[in-house]
Amino acid sequence: MATTNTDGDGDGYEIEVLGTCKTNTRPDSQHIQQVDAKHLWSYAQEEALTALSEQGPDKCWRLITDPERRAKRIAARYADLYFASAEKSRGKVQLYWPALAAFVVKDIVEAYRYSRDNVLNGGWRNAARTSGASQLFAELATEGSPYEHSLRVYAALAKGNLWLFMDIYPWLWFVLEYGLNKDGSMNAERLTSHVSQRNAAEFQHQSKTAVRELPFGANWLGRLKGKLASDPVYAKGRSLFDTPPTWAGLDGGYGQHVASASEAHRYVRQHAKDADAGYRTPPSKYWTKFDEAFYVMEEERTEMGRIAADGAATARLQKVAQFRATKEMTATYTTLIAEIGATNNKARVERQLEELRTVAAQEQINILQPLIYDDPQLVKTMDVNHWISRASSGGLSPTYTLYFSAAPRNDDRDLQITFDEPKSPWDRTNGALGGTLKSLPNKDDRMEYVAKIAEQFNLLMSKKRAYMEHELQTIRGWLDA
Incomplete structure (x- = not known):
């Protein structure tokens, strides 16, 4: 049963208190009541929300609107989970x-950064990517300009990264906060009984409302x-x-158009x-x-308008946003319980790899596939980007x-691993001439790449752990x- 009351925070604001509370006020006489799973899951979701938010003078938390800042915080939170898990479990997990x-x-x-500095900024420095010739090639090959493709990838990353964090982070934070006892042992009963009880529909009001208003959700898209x-x-x-160029001049009106x-580019730069x-x-x-801010804005309107009108994609996101247990996350909890009971390092490493692969399946198949990779326009963009990068060696x-x-x-x-890397000069040439290439949005091709990443990561953690942990501490x- 959950006990709920409100206390002042010292500044006149009321804060909601959920947890174990006194049921009578007589000193040394306290009956502890157990908090319902739905409230613990609300706390876990709130942790994910506040991680990407800032508190204003009014004590309200507001989401950071810059996806680039959010991404840095997300990376940091993931790194923190890695170190905190060992600290809280006393090295057992x-x-x-x-x-x-x-x-x-x-x-x-x-x-x-690449999307902004190397494509959207335009200018002579990026002429190979954004010049008239590049625009023409992109339009003929993909029915979209370089600006449109860059904005499409930028928006997809913003959407996928945010909502993946909202799903995955609470699952793992819950383990550290509520699944470990004070001595570092695992509260297996709580984990196994609570894993199936995460449900966004049962979050407390604040968390439920905050999730509904997140970017790329139905309410946000409506706005x-x-x-x-x-x-x-x-x-x-x-x-x-609005004043049409006089096309009869010596330059055919081109100078007036330019x-x-x-003037339009300058105005947009100043007033965006x-x-x-x-x-x-x-942002x-x-x-x-x-450099060509107005043209970028035109493409922004096209791409974001397309996203806002994609009812099927919105429905897929709403399903993900229920945050219900999957077989992958249930298996992850079982694996973590087994890891803490491992009797030797080899068994522990095997459980760690199992956890990595299982959560990766949740990440790639259950979350990112419906959120972004099922978008046929993004598939087209990513495939042509892959073709160009492979042919031009990046x-x-x-x-x-x-x-x-x-x-x-x-x-x-x-310390690097590349998707569908050419195995020879002929392989690169053949791909450029229309040979078969792999597609990152294709779940089979992507999971093959993820498996290689996991293998390389595990090798580095076994041979260069000091280096890897130094880099993770930086992040x-x-x-x-």
């Missing part, structure tokens, strides 16, 4: 998947539609083209923040560097490579990014 996930999300931070329809910055930028475009409110993609603070588009370092890149081949330092 150490979560493996979060350590690997910290490196993956660190690379997502870099992917955001996004309204903002796209009445965006004053776009309307003003568009109006600067002048109008230049005026109607942001957390709905710009990327408006980055737009001051976009020169025109980055390869899908995981780097085991806190830095965005490293030069040690043992852990982003908790308040």
